[in-house]
Amino acid sequence: MKEKRIFAVIGLGKFGFHVAKTLAERGMEVIAIDKDEDRVKEVSEFVTQTYILDATDEKALRESGIKAVDVAVVSVGENLEANLMIVMLLNELGIKEIVAKAINPLHGKMLEKLNVSRVIYPEMETAIRVANSLIAKEIIEEIYLTENYSIFEIKVPQFMVGKTLAELDLRKKYDINVLGVKRENSVIINPAGEFMLQDGDILIVLGNINNVMDLL
Incomplete structure (x- = not known):
């Protein structure tokens, strides 16, 4: 059973709203x-608890029970000063x-110096995913992890149909790890090496976008 965190x-702008709503829909306390x-008010029907307060106010933030x-x-991205102050608090x-x-x-570099666990660039990450999908229509989905690595769902290219994963050896040839196959x-x-790909399969892989493009 997944741990309930x-x-x-x-910050409940478009990004924060959808993060809160998605977490709540997946059973998390938010x-x-x-x-x-x-x-x-807009997000209150989805989440566990809501507070109307200025998160740069230490007393108010503490009294919310956030500890x-x-x-x-922290999705207060537009107000740089507020964003950094909230992270420090x-x-x-x-x-x-x-x-x-x-x-x-x-x-992002300023946030990293404050020891945040993860820095997110929503607009940039969305732009990258859209651009990649326009270049390679075989890419169905991309989950951005870091500047160099993403998880991709890609339609199996025709040259792979009828071949096993061992024959293709994507890790050695393209530095791409196969995490799964949708059929x-x-x-x-984590399919075995003898797993044979079929037309219509979707590969779930971890790799660098340049290597994935070489594959396609």
């Missing part, structure tokens, strides 16, 4: 925080895992 989402009453959360997501409150939205690489309504996780 408690999340706080601070505390949603924003100083805008309308934004809080009990496992992960805090969360560190002082002892939040072990902090995920923060950045508006540009310089902002009709099932998913085969």
Whole structure:
């Protein structure tokens, strides 16, 4: 059974709203925080608890009970000063895992110096996924992990049909790791080397986008 963790989402713009809603829909406890009453009201039907407060106010943030959360997501990206102040306050409150939205690489570097667990660039990551899918229509989905690595779902190219994973040896030839294969309504996780690919299969792989493009 998946461990039920408690999340706080601070800042309920488009990004924060969808993070909070998705976490809640997947069974997580979510505390949603924003100083805008309308934004809080919009997400209140999905999440566990809501607070209308300015998260740069240490007293208000502390009184919200945020110290009990496992992960805090700071999605106040547009206001640089507020974003950094909130992260500093969360560190002082002892939040072990902090995920923060950045508006540009310089902002991201500042967040990294504050020891956030993960820096997210929503606009950049979305742009990269769209551009990659336009270049290679075989790419169905891309989950951005780092600047160099993503998880991809790709339609099996014709040259792979009828061949086993051992024959293709994607790790050696392309530095791509096969995590699974989608076939009709099932998913085969970590398929063996003798697994033979069929037309219509979807590969789930971990790799660098340049290597994936070489494969396609």
